[in-house]
Amino acid sequence: xxxxxxxxxxxxxxxxxxxxxACHEESRSNALKIGLAEEPRTLNIWLASDANSRKVLSLIYxxxxxxxxxxxxxxxxxxxxxxxxxxxxxxxxxxxxxxxWSDGTPFTSLDVAxxxxxxxxxxxxxxxxxxxxxxxxxxPDLHTVVFHLKKPMASFLxxxxxxxxxxxxxxASVAEKAKTTEKPVAALLNHRVHHPVxxxxxxxxxxxxxxxxxxxxxxYFFGTGKTINGRILGPYVDDxxxxxxxxxxxxxxxxxxxxxxxxxxxIQPGYLADLSRQADIRLxxxxxxALYFIGFNLRHAPFDDPALRRAVAYLIDKDFIVxxxxxxxxxxxxxxxxxxxxxxxxxxxxxxxxGLSRExxxxxxxxxxxEAGYTWTVPPVDADGDIQPxxxxxxxxxxxxxxxxxxxxPADYDPHRAISGLxxxxxxxxxxxxxxxxxMAFSSLLQQVKGNHDFDAFILGYGRLRLxxxxxxxxxxxxNDKSRGWNMSGYHNPAFDRVADRSVTExxxxxxxxxxxxxxKMIARDLPYIPLYKPSxxxxxxxxxxxxxxxxLEGIGNIWSMCQxxxxxxxxx
Amino acid sequence: xxxxxxxxxRLVEIAVIFFVIMTVLFILFRLAPGDPVSRMVDPSMTPxxxxxxxxxxxxxxxxxxxxxxxLKNVVTGNMGVSFHYGEPVIGILMDRLPNxxxxxxxxxxxxxLLGVFLGKIAAWRRGERIDTLMTIGALFCHTLFxxxxxxxxxxxxxxxxxxxPITGMISPEVWIHPDAGFMAKALDVLYHMVLPLMTLxxxxxxxxxxxxxxxxxxxxxxxxxxxxxxxxxDEKTIRDHHAAPNAALPVVTSVGLxxxxxxxxxxxxxxxxxxPGIGRELVFSVSHSDxxxxxxxxxxxxxxxxxxxxxxxxxxxxxxxxxxx
Numbered sequence: 057x058x059x060x061x062x063x064x065x066x067x068x069x070x071x072x073x074x075x076x077x078a079c080h081e082e083s084r085s086n087a088l089k090i091g092l093a094e095e096p097r098t099l100n101i102w103l104a105s106d107a108n109s110r111k112v113l114s115l116i117y118x119x120x121x122x123x124x125x126x127x128x129x130x131x132x133x134x135x136x137x138x139x140x141x142x143x144x145x146x147x148x149x150x151x152x153x154x155x156x157w158s159d160g161t162p163f164t165s166l167d168v169a170x171x172x173x174x175x176x177x178x179x180x181x182x183x184x185x186x187x188x189x190x191x192x193x194x195x196p197d198l199h200t201v202v203f204h205l206k207k208p209m210a211s212f213l214x215x216x217x218x219x220x221x222x223x224x225x226x227x228a229s230v231a232e233k234a235k236t237t238e239k240p241v242a243a244l245l246n247h248r249v250h251h252p253v254x255x256x257x258x259x260x261x262x263x264x265x266x267x268x269x270x271x272x273x274x275x276y277f278f279g280t281g282k283t284i285n286g287r288i289l290g291p292y293v294d295d296x297x298x299x300x301x302x303x304x305x306x307x308x309x310x311x312x313x314x315x316x317x318x319x320x321x322x323i324q325p326g327y328l329a330d331l332s333r334q335a336d337i338r339l340x341x342x343x344x345x346a347l348y349f350i351g352f353n354l355r356h357a358p359f360d361d362p363a364l365r366r367a368v369a370y371l372i373d374k375d376f377i378v379x380x381x382x383x384x385x386x387x388x389x390x391x392x393x394x395x396x397x398x399x400x401x402x403x404x405x406x407x408x409x410x411g412l413s414r415e416x417x418x419x420x421x422x423x424x425x426x427e428a429g430y431t432w433t434v435p436p437v438d439a440d441g442d443i444q445p446x447x448x449x450x451x452x453x454x455x456x457x458x459x460x461x462x463x464x465x466p467a468d469y470d471p472h473r474a475i476s477g478l479x480x481x482x483x484x485x486x487x488x489x490x491x492x493x494x495x496m497a498f499s500s501l502l503q504q505v506k507g508n509h510d511f512d513a514f515i516l517g518y519g520r521l522r523l524x525x526x527x528x529x530x531x532x533x534x535x536n537d538k539s540r541g542w543n544m545s546g547y548h549n550p551a552f553d554r555v556a557d558r559s560v561t562e563x564x565x566x567x568x569x570x571x572x573x574x575x576x577k578m579i580a581r582d583l584p585y586i587p588l589y590k591p592s593x594x595x596x597x598x599x600x601x602x603x604x605x606x607x608x609l610e611g612i613g614n615i616w617s618m619c620q621x622x623x624x625x626x627x628x629x
Numbered sequence: 630x631x632x633x634x635x636x637x638x639r640l641v642e643i644a645v646i647f648f649v650i651m652t653v654l655f656i657l658f659r660l661a662p663g664d665p666v667s668r669m670v671d672p673s674m675t676p677x678x679x680x681x682x683x684x685x686x687x688x689x690x691x692x693x694x695x696x697x698x699x700l701k702n703v704v705t706g707n708m709g710v711s712f713h714y715g716e717p718v719i720g721i722l723m724d725r726l727p728n729x730x731x732x733x734x735x736x737x738x739x740x741x742l743l744g745v746f747l748g749k750i751a752a753w754r755r756g757e758r759i760d761t762l763m764t765i766g767a768l769f770c771h772t773l774f775x776x777x778x779x780x781x782x783x784x785x786x787x788x789x790x791x792x793x794p795i796t797g798m799i800s801p802e803v804w805i806h807p808d809a810g811f812m813a814k815a816l817d818v819l820y821h822m823v824l825p826l827m828t829l830x831x832x833x834x835x836x837x838x839x840x841x842x843x844x845x846x847x848x849x850x851x852x853x854x855x856x857x858x859x860x861x862x863d864e865k866t867i868r869d870h871h872a873a874p875n876a877a878l879p880v881v882t883s884v885g886l887x888x889x890x891x892x893x894x895x896x897x898x899x900x901x902x903x904x905p906g907i908g909r910e911l912v913f914s915v916s917h918s919d920x921x922x923x924x925x926x927x928x929x930x931x932x933x934x935x936x937x938x939x940x941x942x943x944x945x946x947x948x949x950x951x952x953x954x
Contacts, residue, residue, distance in 0.1 A: 089801075103715045181681040242685040246715040261805075265724055266905020268801040297801045302900040302909070305780055309788045310795045499661065499918065540679065 086623055087295035088602055091307045091316040095300045096269060099249040099260065101220055102180050107520070111320055112269060112298065115618055116158070116254035117220035120150055120168070124285055125608035125616050128399070128523060130213065131285045134163065134221060134255060134278070136199075139213070141563065145204070148212065152199045155278035157223050158259040163278075165195035170224035172203075174231055178244050186215035208561040210568050214524035226253045257291045257619050271296040279619060292622040293602070311337065311596055318597040320613045325383040331596050338599040342611045343396045346590040347389065348473065348517035350462070350480065351505075354584055355546040358457055359512060363428035365583040367421035369408035371483040378589050381475050385594060389587035391576045393525055396609050399565075400525040402573035405580040415443055421487055428452060436487050446488030459490035460512035463505065466495040473515045476588065480515075505544050514544075515588070520610075525572045529556035532579060545584035552578045600624060632946055639942060643935045650931045655699055658920045659692060686712050702921075703928065709921035713914070718925040722907065726929075728798060729899070729906035732822060733891035736829035741884045743830060744837020748880075749873045751838065752845035764842070767835030779828045779901040786824055793824045796903040825902045829895070837880050845876035882941070889937030890930075 096109040101117050104110060120135040132138060136151040155163040172193045175183045189209040194202040205212065234243035252260055255278060258271035272295055279289035299316065301307035308327050310316045312334055323331065323339070331337050350372070352359035359365060374388035390410070393401045409417045422437045429452030436446035449457045464470075464477035477493035484491035491513075496504070505514045521527060530536060533556050536543035552575060559571040579585065593611040603624055606616035683689045687698065702709050708718045744767075751763040787795040794800060803809050803817040848854065849872055857867045896908035903909075907926060914922035 097713055098715050100715060179681055181678045181685065184681060185678055239685065239687075241681065242687070242710070245685055246710050248716055264799065264801075264804060266728070267797060267799045268804070270801060270805055295805075297805070299797060299801060300903055301796055302903040303780075306783055306796045306901065306903065309783060313788050313791065313795060315795055 086293055087297050088293045088318065088621065089316045090296060090298045091310060091319040091321070092298050092300050093304065093307070093321040095266065096298070099252050099263070100245065100247055101222060101249075101252070102178075102183070103245045105182060111613060112260075112271065113220070113252070113254075114256075114615060115258040115271060115296070116252050116256045116260065117222065118255045119218045119220050120152075121217045122615065123523065123608070125606050125614065128397070128609065130217070133284075135217075139217065143563070146208065147205070148203045150201045150203070150217070152201065153278050154199070155255050156276040157225075157253050157255055158274045158276055159223075159225075159253050160276055161223070161225060162198075163221070163223075163255050164198040165201045166198070167221055167224050168201045169193040169195050170228065171219065171221050174222070174227060175219070178231070178234070178241050180241070180244065183219055186211060186219060190216070208563045210560060210562055210565075211524055211526050212563075213565075214522070215526070221255065223253045257289075257615070258296055261295070267299070269298040271298075287606075287616065287620060289619040290622070291619050292604070296618070308596075311598065314598060314601075316598075317601045318613075319595070321595075322591070322611075323594045323596050325385050325594075328383075328385075328594060336598055336600040338597055340593075340595045340597070340605065340607055340612050341385070342593045342595075342607050343387065343394070343609055344519065344590050344593050344611075345394050345397060345521045345523060345609055346517065346519050347392055347394065347521055347587060348476075348515070348589050348591070349389075349392070349585040349587045350513055350515050351545050351585045352513050352583075353509065353511050353546060354548075355509060358451060358460060361428065361452075362582055363424055364430075365586070366408065367424045367487065368480075368484065368489075369583055369586045370412075370417050370421040370424065371487060372409065372480055372586060372588065373414065373417065373483065374410070374588060376479065377472075377476050381472055381479070382589060382591055386589045386591040388589050390580065392528055392531065392579055392585060392587055393572070393576055394521065394590055397521075397523055397525070399569060400523075400572050402576040402580075405576060408586075417483075418443060418486055425449075425487070432488050434488075443486075446486065449488040449490070457490060459492055461492045461494045463501050463511055463514040464493055464495050465498045465501060465515075469498050470517070472589075472591065473517060477515050506541075507539055509539070509544070509546065517590075523609075526560070528572060528575050528579070529559060532556070532575075532584060547582065547584035549578060549582060552582075632943070635946065636939075636943060639939050643939060646935060647928075647931065651700070651703060651928065654924050654927050655696055658918070658923060659695075661918070699924070708925035708928070711914075711919055711922040713917055713919045713922065718922045721910065721922060722925055722929055725905055725907045725910050728904060729908065730891065731818075732825055732898075732904055732906065733829070733895065734888060735822070736826050736833065737884055737887045737891055739826065740830045740833035741837045741880055743834040744839075745841045745873070745877050745880055747834070748838040748841025749845055749868065749876070752842045752849065752876070753868050753872075755846065760842075763838065767838040769835075770831050771833070771835035771839075773832060775828070775832055775895070776897050776901050778831065779825070779898060782824050782828050783901070786827075794821050796901075797821055798904055825898055825904060828902075829898060837883070840883060841876060841880050844879045845872060848872045848876040851875075885941060886937065889934050 092108050092111065094106070094108050096104075096112050097106045098104050098109055099113065101113055104113050118134050120133060121130045122133045123129070124131045130138065134153055134155055136153045140149045141147075142149070152163070152165055152168070157163055172187055172190060174180070175187045176190070189206050189212070190203055191206045192204040194204065196202065203212070203216070230247050231244065234240045234247065237243040257274055257277040257279065259274040261270040261272040263269045273291050273293070277291070280291070282289055301310065304321070304324060304327070307316070307319050307321070308323070308331065311319050312331075314336070328339065332339060350368075352365055354360050378384065378386050378388050387395070389395070390405050390407050391402055395401050395403070409420065412420065419437055419441070422435065431450045432446055433448035434444065434446055436443060438444050451457055462477050462481060464474050467474040474495045477495065481491045481493040501514065501516075505511050505516070530542045532543055532545075532547045532549075532552060534543065534548040534550075534553050537546050537548065555571050555574050555578070559568055559575065562568040562571060595611050595613065597605060597612070601624055602621045604617075604621045605612040606614060606620055608614055608616065680689070687695065690698075699709070706719070710716065711718050711721055714721060747763055747767070751760045754760050783795055786793045798821050799814070799817050800821070803813055854867060854872055857871045862871075896912045898904065899906045899909040900912070907929075910922065911926045913919070914926060
């Protein structure tokens with residue numbers, strides 16, 4: 057009996073301690089608690105390709121220029137002013153700010169030159185292509201860098217200058233050691249960074265793997281108290297604490313409870329109604345630089361015929377996809393460049409079927425195919441102009457069209473694309489096209505489409521497109537039509553290739569803009585891809601804790617926000 | 630002498646099985662469609678970037694070269710470097726292993742203790758209402774869908790009532806605090822363990838209860854129980870000191886094997902509760918085609934299970950002289 061009482065008292069004690077700890081958890085500090093959907097991969101900037109590592113490292117390692125949140129123009133960041141271009145000598149001169157690394161040592165042009173040479177000598181994946189056209193990096197003084205280009209390259213301004221800068225002191229020994237190994241690149245990428253030294257507003261304090269990551273305000277951040285691009289920069293929070301959540305359900309509960317102040321991950325439509333009812337939660341909706349599309353295999357029938365692709369474009373009801381499948385959280389697309397990328401976006405492209413009723417879409421598509429020589433046993437439109445169930449469509453050659461598949465990722469990977477595939481299948485069948493949507497494991501889909509080119513049509517998406525439109529060339533240039541190449545459709549158009557090649561070397565943004573718009577027009581006409589939609593980014597924060605979030609393309613999770621967000625002052629608190 | 634020969638024979642068999650598992654794992658991962666680079670579908674990445682990435686991962690080598698490297702790595706105990714984390718996989722697994730062992734070993738032991746205790750009572754009061762209730766309750770809990778139960782537990786105890794943390798293994802507030810000592814941190818881990826433990830125990834105690842009940846019913850028919858009664862011992866002594874210890878043997882065997890399998894963690898439990906263990910890492914490494922990490926995790930599980938089987942075989946041979954080899 058006595059023993060049982062003792063056990064009970066121990067249990068009570070344990071629960072008391074736990075209750076105290078629970079109260080302790082509720083106590084608030086000037087720490088911004090951020091929820092992540094996955095743990096950051098690494099602190100090694102050269103290995104970090106995942107979004108979660110970037111969410112941490114983008115606040116530590118800084119580039120020379122960043123984008124303005126409103127206009128998406130270049131803003132000097134570690135640079136003091138805009139780069140000066142010398143067309144004759146093909147050089148760019150960049151003046152640097154007086155900044156310091158987080159260990160207190162000065163940031164100089166030598167660090168910039170070191171970063172560039174490190175990337176070039178190791179051919180660091182993801183960065184190498186942005187630096188390989190630089191012939192020489194000159195440092196006339198500690199705050200001036202002169203980049204000598206081998207040839208004109210438009211991506212210098214939108215790629216090279218956005219490379220995060222690393223400290224020579226930190227990386228020189230790592231690079232030397234890596235060079236002595238059998239695989240220098242692998243050694244560099246796999247170097248474990250414990251305390252990254254950067255010039256950003258925050259610095260790493262502690263990383264408990266699998267649990268949390270703690271960043272502290274850097275006392276050496278060059279922007280503190282300065283006005284850059286019309287904004288007085290902080291940071292105004294002392295600590296950032298990232299915690300990982302295995303599922304969105306749990307992260308949303310944590311946000312509602314107040315265990316986190318921000319969930320740095322797009323909120324799925326299913327949670328929005330509940331979250332919008334919460335008094336202490338604010339939702340931000342922003343556009344994404346993304347492209348979700350249906351692509352065709354132009355290498356064989358039936359989609360080698362542009363008339364068929366155009367008919368399909370008429371049949372796809374993008375309004376339905378956005379309003380019903382995306383539940384209003386997205387926008388329809390008509391170009392492979394998102395409309396929010398205003399400078400490069402071509403607004404005067406054909407909008408196949410936009411605004412037409414289902415019946416008129418079908419009639420227009422029927423007319424297009426009839427004119428192109430397609431025939432039916434029972435056509436979708438009868439002699440009186442009424443819609444009827446179509447049967448057995450035949451190609452212009454007279455052969456019956458074989459069934460074809462539309463490959464999509466599975467619903468558990470992306471329900472939007474999987475359901476869009478099913479809807480497109482139904483719309484195509486209305487015209488008598490023997491379409492079959494087939495969800496497939498994502499890796500298998502990529503292998504089949506990108507590796508083997510064994511497909512008819514597919515639905516894929518790029519959730520994070522760079523603002524530089526260089527990808528338009530990559531996606532459709534005939535030189536990229538190879539196994540694992542980006543030109544998955546097998547689009548071959550010499551006129552497109554010529555314009556695309558010119559766009560790569562055109563240094564005048566205005567002239568390059570004309571070329572990029574011309575490329576979009578060709579794609580919209582030939583339709584190797586039909587752009588479908590791009591989802592919006594909805595993010596949620598506790599408005600009773602912090603405000604001052606800066607919205608931009610891709611949402612509020614950006615360096616401007618982290619330099620501007622402030623704790624909310626509560627009256628009497 | 631016979632036992633030594635048996636152990637040696639089993640060791641050779643284990644080595645052969647291990648080699649087969651190793652090879653099958655290698656082939657399976659390479660047969661799976663896609664590769665670690667094909668998932669990086671950023672169209673701004675040039676084909677040269679993709680080639681450099683493949684090179685840095687050693688995936689540009691022919692398959693047989695990769696296989697030789699893999700064998701060499703396994704033999705030397707260096708399981709390679711994770712494609713995703715860029716760190717030695719052994720380090721990653723050793724980081725996660727204690728977390729998994731802590732949670733799942735505790736849950737198995739608690740489930741077994743509860744199952745034995747309730748099973749003993751259910752068998753002793755066979756046919757009564759309490760027996761029916763316990764049996765139905767055990768079956769009901771055992772068939773609950775774990776992620777659903779876990780979410781309900783989080784919602785109720787973590788969010789509505791607010792008694793326990795919603796997720797994770799530790800609180801940043803405690804671990805960041807400069808004055809937090811070992812005791813505070815240990816209590817913090819315990820505090821975070823409560824919800825996942827409650828969930829796991831609720832799911833698993835039922836199977837132990839049913840095994841114990843069934844075994845106890847058999848035991849109660851044995852002669853020595855009748856002898857104990859004839860000696861005039863009270864019912865509680867007969868139940869707790871004579872019947873229960875003997876009836877618990879099948880549960881002990883079951884617990885032993887469960888402990889061996891516990892190192893694979895529970896991917897679902899670890900995911901919902903964001904418990905940084907082997908199970909989560911296993912799922913993540915497979916879905917991200919992180920071959921070295923996935924292979925090492927599976928090999929680790931294979932080693933533990935093979936060794937546990939060997940230990941069980943030897944123990945049986947040692948404990949039961951009727952067993953011949």
